[in-house]
Amino acid sequence: MIMKYCLSRFPFALLLLLAAGPWAADAVAADDARTPRPQLQIINGSDQPVDIFWLDADGQRTPNGSLKPGQDTVIKTTLGHRFAVVGQRDGSEQVVISRLPVQGVRLDAAGRDGVPPFYSQSTSVNGFPIVASATVDPHALAEAKYLIEQMLALRPDVLKAMTDSGARLCIMAYNEFTTDLPEFARMGDRPHPDFPQLDGKDYWDARARGTGGSQTDPFCSVGEENLLGYPGDPYASESILIHEFAHSIHLRGLVNVDPTFDRRLQQTYRQAMQQGLWKGKYAGVNRFEYFAEGVQSWFDDNRENDHDHNHVNTRAELLEYDPGLAAICREVFGDTVLKYTKPATRLKDHLADYDPADAPTFRWPARLTRAKQAIRQHAQARDAQAGTHEDRKLAGWTVHVHKQLLAPDHRKATETALRLLNRQLDEIVREVPPPAVAELRKVPLWISPEYENVQPRAEYHPGAGWLKNNGRDPAMAKGVEFTNVRIFEAETRRMPNFALHELAHAYHDRVLPKGFGNPELKAAYERMKAGGLYERVERRNSNGETRIDRAYALTNPQEYFAEVSEAYFSTNDFFPYTRDELERHDPEVVKLLGELWGVQ
Numbered sequence: 001m002i003m004k005y006c007l008s009r010f011p012f013a014l015l016l017l018l019a020a021g022p023w024a025a026d027a028v029a030a031d032d033a034r035t036p037r038p039q040l041q042i043i044n045g046s047d048q049p050v051d052i053f054w055l056d057a058d059g060q061r062t063p064n065g066s067l068k069p070g071q072d073t074v075i076k077t078t079l080g081h082r083f084a085v086v087g088q089r090d091g092s093e094q095v096v097i098s099r100l101p102v103q104g105v106r107l108d109a110a111g112r113d114g115v116p117p118f119y120s121q122s123t124s125v126n127g128f129p130i131v132a133s134a135t136v137d138p139h140a141l142a143e144a145k146y147l148i149e150q151m152l153a154l155r156p157d158v159l160k161a162m163t164d165s166g167a168r169l170c171i172m173a174y175n176e177f178t179t180d181l182p183e184f185a186r187m188g189d190r191p192h193p194d195f196p197q198l199d200g201k202d203y204w205d206a207r208a209r210g211t212g213g214s215q216t217d218p219f220c221s222v223g224e225e226n227l228l229g230y231p232g233d234p235y236a237s238e239s240i241l242i243h244e245f246a247h248s249i250h251l252r253g254l255v256n257v258d259p260t261f262d263r264r265l266q267q268t269y270r271q272a273m274q275q276g277l278w279k280g281k282y283a284g285v286n287r288f289e290y291f292a293e294g295v296q297s298w299f300d301d302n303r304e305n306d307h308d309h310n311h312v313n314t315r316a317e318l319l320e321y322d323p324g325l326a327a328i329c330r331e332v333f334g335d336t337v338l339k340y341t342k343p344a345t346r347l348k349d350h351l352a353d354y355d356p357a358d359a360p361t362f363r364w365p366a367r368l369t370r371a372k373q374a375i376r377q378h379a380q381a382r383d384a385q386a387g388t389h390e391d392r393k394l395a396g397w398t399v400h401v402h403k404q405l406l407a408p409d410h411r412k413a414t415e416t417a418l419r420l421l422n423r424q425l426d427e428i429v430r431e432v433p434p435p436a437v438a439e440l441r442k443v444p445l446w447i448s449p450e451y452e453n454v455q456p457r458a459e460y461h462p463g464a465g466w467l468k469n470n471g472r473d474p475a476m477a478k479g480v481e482f483t484n485v486r487i488f489e490a491e492t493r494r495m496p497n498f499a500l501h502e503l504a505h506a507y508h509d510r511v512l513p514k515g516f517g518n519p520e521l522k523a524a525y526e527r528m529k530a531g532g533l534y535e536r537v538e539r540r541n542s543n544g545e546t547r548i549d550r551a552y553a554l555t556n557p558q559e560y561f562a563e564v565s566e567a568y569f570s571t572n573d574f575f576p577y578t579r580d581e582l583e584r585h586d587p588e589v590v591k592l593l594g595e596l597w598g599v600q
Contacts, residue, residue, distance in 0.1 A: 038079055038101055041216050043072040048089040055082040055095065100256050104166025104218040116182040119170070125149055126156065128163045132224075135173035140224040142350040143343060144169055147241050150338040151249075151299065158249060158332070161256035167218040167248055169241075174225040174362045177205035183219045184211070194378065198371050206364070206371035210240035212247025212292065215255065220248040225362035228354070229342040232362035237303050238296060239340050246295035247288060254332065265291055268324040275468060277322050279475045280387055282308040290325065294318060298329040301340035304478075305398070305442045307383075307391075311478030311510075321464045321477060389446075392418065395425035396437075401447040405485060414447065417488035421445075424492070424499040431569040432500075433598045436507065443506040444479040445499075456484035458491075458498050460505035462516070480506065494542040497570035504562040512596060516558055520596070524589055525557040533586055537575040549574070560589075561596075568593050 044050050044067035052073070053061040061084065065073055075083070079098050086093045096105050115122065119131035123141045125148045130141055148169070152159045170181050179188040179201045188201030195203050209223040225233045226240045254261045269287040278284035283293035293309075296302040302313035312321045319326045344356045364372065389400040399421070405414040429437055450456050451472075459481055461467055464474035472481075480502040484491055491498060512518045528534065534551035541547075551574045553563040566572040567582045568590065576582040583590050593599070 037076050038098055040075040040077045040081075040083060040096075040098060041072060042067065042075070042083075042085065044069055046087065048087050051086045051088060053084045053086065055084055100161065100165055101259065102165045102215055102252055102255050115168070118182050125152075126159055126163070128159055129168040130171065131168060132171040133173055133176065135176065136171050136224050137228060137354075139343075139351060139354045140171050140227045143227045144171060144222070144241060146350055147239065147338075147340075148245065150336065151242065151245065151295075151333065153336055153338075154334040155253075155332065157257050158253040162248060162253040165218060165252045165256060167213060167220065167252040169245065169248075170219055170221045171227065172209070172221060172223045174223065174230055174360055177365075178208045178211065178221065179204050181221060184221070195371075195374060198374060202368055202371040203375070206368040207375055209234060210244040212244040212288075213252060214247070215251050218248075218252055220244050223362070227343075228359060229344055229356065230359045230362050234362070234364075236342075239299075239301050242299055242301050242340060243292045243296050246292040249295075249332070250288065250291050262287075265328060268328055271324055272322055276474050277464070278310070279473060280383070280389075281310055281475070291328065294322070294325040294329050295333075298326070298333060299336075299338045299340050305444050310444070310475055317478075321474070394418065394422045394445075395429055396441045397425055397443070397445050399445045399447060402449055404449050405447060410449075410485070413485050413488070417447065417482070417485045420488055420492050421482070421499060424497045427497055427570055428500055428503065433600070436511075436597050439511045440503045440507060443503060443510070444476075446476050446479055446481040447485060448481055448483050450483050450486065454483070456487055458482045458484060458502050460502045460509070462505070462509050478506065478510065490542040493544075494540065495566070495573045497566060500570055501562045501566050504565040505558055507597075508558055508561050518557075520592060521557045521561050524592055525560045528560065528586065528589065529554060534574075539574045540577075541573075551575075564589050564593060565597070568597075 042052060047069055049066055049068050051066045052064040052075075054064050054075075054077075055061060064075060064083065066088070067073060077083075077098055079101075082095055082097050084093055084095050094105070115129065115131055118133055120134045121132045121136060121138065121141060123130050123145050125145050128148065130144050130148075132141055148159075170183060172178070172181060178184050184204065187204045188199070191198055191200045192203045208221075209226065211217075211219070211221045213220045222241045222244055223233075224230070226235050229236065250262075250265075266287050269290045272278060272290070273284065278290070278293075281293075283290045293302060297312050297318040298315050300314045303309045304311050304313040310321075312318055315326070318329070343351050343354065347354060347356075387403075389402055390406060392399045392401055399418070401414065401418070404410065428440065432440070461472075461476050461479060461481060464477040467474045467476055480499070482488070495501065508518065508521070509515045512521070534553050536548050537551045538546050539549045539551075551563070553560045553574065563572055563574060564576075564582060564586065567576050568579050571577050576585040579590070
């Protein structure tokens with residue numbers, strides 16, 4: 001899932017782009033309150049040299065340079081100015097009038113409306129073109145049309161601006177790759193500067209199954225396998241179109257209809273970074289990815305809790321975690337109703353005759369193995385250098401260990417804690433039903449130093465607000481934080497599986513219907529309280545000593561669920577300690593636990 005920050009090269013056509021400013025992230029004029037002068041980028045993708053002339057009001061020509069095939073130039077200009085581009089070999093001429101802050105015209109005598117002959121299939125959304133080669137399943141074009149219609153249902157002005165700017169969507173067949181498309185073919189002519197050891201074609205074909213375009217690249221692309229949910233889709237848990245098309249909306253549409261948008265987006269992005277939001281995540285890379293990632297969550301379509309993402313993957317979570325970005329999305333899209341799900345879940349209307357059972361399987365070709373490995377290693381090295389945490393994998397969970405705890409004076413205790421945590425997670429995998437384990441493994445675990453004047457503990461963080469208000473990293477929202485490394489061993493003797501307790505909170509919040517407001521658990525809690533079952537029960541400390549106390553399960557429905565889940569799957573530190581005791585002491589909750597956790 002990337003946005004392409006380089007210029008495409010066009011072997012079969014001439015592309016004329018009127019761009020709002022240089023694309024380089026450190027050069028975009030969003031920080032300047034003034035509107036930047038339009039810049040006309042001319043990319044000669046034809047097979048002949050061309051001469052460029054500025055035409056004054058009287059039609060007099062002033063030479064403005066020449067371009068060989070594959071070369072480009074950027075001319076600062078003014079809206080309404082005219083330029084003539086003349087072929088040196090055949091004298092063919094095209095006059096382009098700058099009408100928009102971002103505008104593109106593709107000239108290709110052999111094409112249809114500037115579309116290369118490579119694309120034999122096409123459809124459109126109110127004039128916005130969607131194109132594909134003959135290899136692509138026609139359902140992919142229909143699905144792309146549907147998604148674009150849903151995304152911009154309330155913004156026909158933005159879609160028209162994108163169309164007028166020369167933008168379009170190009171669909172790659174499952175066995176086509178980025179540089180197979182005419183618009184992107186010349187990207188493979190030279191190595192990427194960060195990967196000089198790789199063939200340029202291999203780099204781009206391995207790096208991108210979708211591109212979003214930019215102010216100097218009007219073309220957005222996406223893979224057929226992702227649109228239709230083919231087996232082997234490397235981005236199976238999200239829609240690449242929604243992400244990449246968001247870039248196009250931003251940089252081909254919104255910059256045309258609202259000259260203040262990019263500047264306001266930059267301000268919102270900076271505020272989020274100052275608050276510590278999206279730390280180490282793809283949304284934190286720059287304002288472009290910040291917006292595109294936010295758009296995905298606005299339409300309930302992001303990945304969650306992996307290397308590039310935190311817990312935010314829905315509109316509701318975005319509103320809670322980053323209200324500024326949510327406000328930007330609401331401004332752009334309004335309260336549109338699209339909640340993305342994969343095609344296999346909605347085989348009707350434009351997908352009524354689509355059969356997923358007949359879908360081919362996407363496979364990376366062997367020639368890209370080296371490139372993919374190099375790209376992955378580069379990212380890992382970058383993250384290791386920049387990050388504050390070292391990532392470990394324990395029993396299928398991602399555990400973020402603060403590097404301070406890996407220093408020599410803390411390492412022994414930290415490694416002991418990790419070994420004991422791994423033992424707890426292994427027990428969860430053995431005892432909890434696999435579908436529930438799959439959900440629990442989505443919860444990131446954080447190993448943190450102790451906080452001043454705060455008792456070391458394990459705790460689930462249901463939202464970013466408390467974390468921000470208490471000076472903690474909001475990236476830990478929807479995750480479990482352990483600050484008890486120093487006492488981990490003693491805590492394990494008292495509570496053999498306190499990881500399960502905290503993960504039960506996550507399951508309650510993230511998985512159960514209505515989250516912490518789950519009505520079944522609330523009713524069970526009130527019944528339990530009224531019955532007085534837990535007012536005076538035995539509890540054990542880390543030395544095995546016991547005393548009579550009021551059960552922690554009485555605190556609220558959340559703690560009730562977590563406590564009885566400990567007894568049900570492991571051993572609790574309050575009576576009832578085990579499932580057998582729980583069945584005798586509180587049989588009604590045992591039945592409910594089986595239903596909620598999916599026990600057969």
